[in-house]
Amino acid sequence: MSVTTNETPTRSETAPPAAPAPAQRRGFFAAGHYIPYALILPAAAVLLGIMAYPLFRLFDLAFQNINRYAYIVNPSLGKYIGFEGFGKILGDGQFWDVVLRSLYFTAELVILSMVLGMLFALLLNRVSNWVKVTVITVMMFVWAIPALVSGTVFRWLFASNGGVVDYVGFLLTGDESVKHYDWFGDPTVGLYVVCAAVIIWGALPFLVLGLNAALTQVPKELMEAAKLDGAGPLQSFRHVVIPVIRPFLLVTTALSFIWDFQVFAQIFSIRNTSPEDGYWTIGIYLYEKGIVASKYSDSSVISIAMILLMLAVLVFYIRQMLKIGANER
């Protein structure tokens, strides 16, 4: 043992070090070890350039005092102010209002859309085939409508003058005043009813079709066994169906959370591109501060808060996904 270790350095001194290295590298190349790296190179470059670097700049901006004037007219006015920017935003009551509103709103959207999605997915298994085809066709169209457009359509549906929802309300109740009910006067109604309606409407196609597909994965034998054992529909749903589709349920809930938490286009267009502050969820708030008011540093702090909030909720989801990924290979 000691002999070989003594010999090695002398050998490498005498032999030209260049000789073994190319041979080794040729083997390395021949074995194709470089191929995966070459394959992920473009993706890695893209992620570094348009994700990692902007993220770095996001943190950089958050510690400065940059607004549009300082940034464009006189960059030298920008300076690092440490956590002052964070203090300013976190000390702002409006920020906490927005965060709370976003969390309530997201909770409402996720719960309602998951429950409705599940109910209609179950319904799809009960109906005749032609009804199923009809529902799926309609949902494909709903799915295809851009969020911005659906916001515009719903604004028109809920308009207080000539809006069809108010008119139907009038037809049902016979009350003239219903005909001009202003759905948007009170942001609480506008946001939690109308905006929620558009967003859930747009989310249902994916959820219903996805959950319905997941439900078909439930083995029929299991359901029959549960019935033989005397389980009612509710019991077999809870003890047979839910466990089987659990992974899919978790993923769709997480996805709904991701989409609903950062929702923007629907609220933006339903309020005619200038939502009042009662409609500000975190996405709108970010846009109003960052783009409209050009407060780059302030909005960077808000962005960081948004990312952290999101990741905090999604740690659970990431772990789940890693488990699924690990099982697959």
Added chain:
Amino acid sequence: MTTVDVQTDRPAERAAATPKVRTKVRTTGESRGMTWVWNTIGLGFAAAMGFPIYWMIITTFKTNKDLISKDPTFWPSSFSFDSYSTIFDDKAFLPALQNTAVITVGSVVLGLVIGFLAAVAVARFDFRGRNFFIVTMLVVQMVPLLAILIPLYVVMNEAGLTSSLFGVVLAYLVFTVPYVVWTLRSFIVNIPAELDEAAMVDGCTKWGAFFRVILPLTLPGLITTGVYSWIQAWNEFIVVNTMLSSGGKQTSMAWLTFYATTPTRGADYGAQMAGALLVSLPVILMFVIFQKKVSAGLTAGAVKG
């Protein structure tokens, strides 16, 4: 429905199984009468979901008289195509549509190529940093696009890419590439490695096996992810609205918001709806053409991330 399937699958057991299955199913509420109830609820659901779209379409054909009438009409008193001629007379409409098409095609093609390569690497090779790469892809999907909008704008501005369509295409790769990698990965994993090994034994090079075996077998996956990227890029609005705001270029989504906010045009719901419908049409067509694959593939992609 289910009982019929079971019976036709196993005709030999039919005689024995029929009475049992029938009674069992009846008790859980799948009798003819209940099916009728479920069908009614299902159709009601379809009607409720479809109503906004019906309303959108019917509005585009209404005459001005119908549009400004105090009570909305559920069927136009006469059909008019004025709304559509208003849209086509708008000089900004077609260029905006063209910009959207360029951006969408660009990001779909670029996203698919880049994502496909990375998906092959992740699905077929074991390499150092593989898990790190996968986790990164996953986490990236969770960073809200809105949150990096400002720094992205700043970076693109420094690179001179704001107000360029290519800059927008690059920005869209943030959401297309991770999705494409995740979805295609699960497609490629399901192609048995023996297939490309066999091809290589038969004299294909590594790249030959790649192009002749992996690529064709991933085609369904490429279509679904392509359609998904298409929808995302076509419907995206915040990034284009921010990045193209100063360059005099706009996409159809930005054009649409402009249509809604201008006071004179804001009142013209018919034209607004016609514009909205025309702008949504390319996505609707995508869904109609690829319906089956889209619903299957998108949900498969969602399960895998």
